[in-house]
Amino acid sequence: MTAPASPAPAPAALSQDELKAQVGRAALAYVVKGEIVGVGTGSTVNKFIDALATIKDEIKGAVSSSVASTERLRALGIQVFDSNEVEELAVYIDGADEIDHRGFMVKGGGAALTREKIVAAQSKRFVCIADASKLVETLGAFPLPVEVVPMAVRRVMRQFASLGGISQVREKDGLPLVTDNGQHIVDVTGLHIADPLAFESEVSQWPGVVTVGVFAHQKADVCLLGTATGVKTMQFA
Numbered sequence: 001m002t003a004p005a006s007p008a009p010a011p012a013a014l015s016q017d018e019l020k021a022q023v024g025r026a027a028l029a030y031v032v033k034g035e036i037v038g039v040g041t042g043s044t045v046n047k048f049i050d051a052l053a054t055i056k057d058e059i060k061g062a063v064s065s066s067v068a069s070t071e072r073l074r075a076l077g078i079q080v081f082d083s084n085e086v087e088e089l090a091v092y093i094d095g096a097d098e099i100d101h102r103g104f105m106v107k108g109g110g111a112a113l114t115r116e117k118i119v120a121a122q123s124k125r126f127v128c129i130a131d132a133s134k135l136v137e138t139l140g141a142f143p144l145p146v147e148v149v150p151m152a153v154r155r156v157m158r159q160f161a162s163l164g165g166i167s168q169v170r171e172k173d174g175l176p177l178v179t180d181n182g183q184h185i186v187d188v189t190g191l192h193i194a195d196p197l198a199f200e201s202e203v204s205q206w207p208g209v210v211t212v213g214v215f216a217h218q219k220a221d222v223c224l225l226g227t228a229t230g231v232k233t234m235q236f237a
């Protein structure tokens, strides 16, 4: 009697790092040859920058959203332009801390949200690259980053408290973190952001708020989501 055939072994699950590398490579398909590409910030974008270096002779250069990304781009031989030198970018590639099914995002886990929103605003198309853990039904589980002028920090924290949010000033080495723009970051938990467009509009008007980490007016047009079964492309209207 022959033994029943054993089932084929399940493919080894990809690590989060491999999922990020996968979407970083997939984003190359959205880079317009001969043009300047908008580049975001973070561990997923770092994978994209590494992939971009393999086609660096086919692009003119990049506009970067942070000192960290600028340094990585330059180290890999990619020319970095000031955003003021470029009127419009064809595409902006960036990660997210959360993305919903409409392409609305929370960003700023790496404290780069202000420059990210600026570069996103000057780009025709926002391509978000993220591993599957970032996809959510409703924004708000990830602590919402808000860049705030230091003298307004306590006032902004009180305003979030009136919305049920619990705020914390982000620290680095025991001191308030200072962003690339010389400001502080307040991280807010306890929010349920059902209407990201209205929420972004309201908080952006509070005195002292430089940038709120909800990207609804600059939402993603496409999301390349790294999943166990490959890269899933989500298109948003």
Ligand SMILES: O=C[C@H](O)[C@H](O)[C@H](O)COP(=O)(O)O
Pocket (backbone or CB within 6 Å): 040, 041, 042, 043, 044, 045, 094, 095, 096, 097, 106, 107, 108, 109, 110, 111, 112, 113, 116
């Ligand atoms: O300020 C940082 C950015 O918004 C990042 O794009 C975001 O935090 C996602 O970063 P990561 O790819 O490292 O998860």
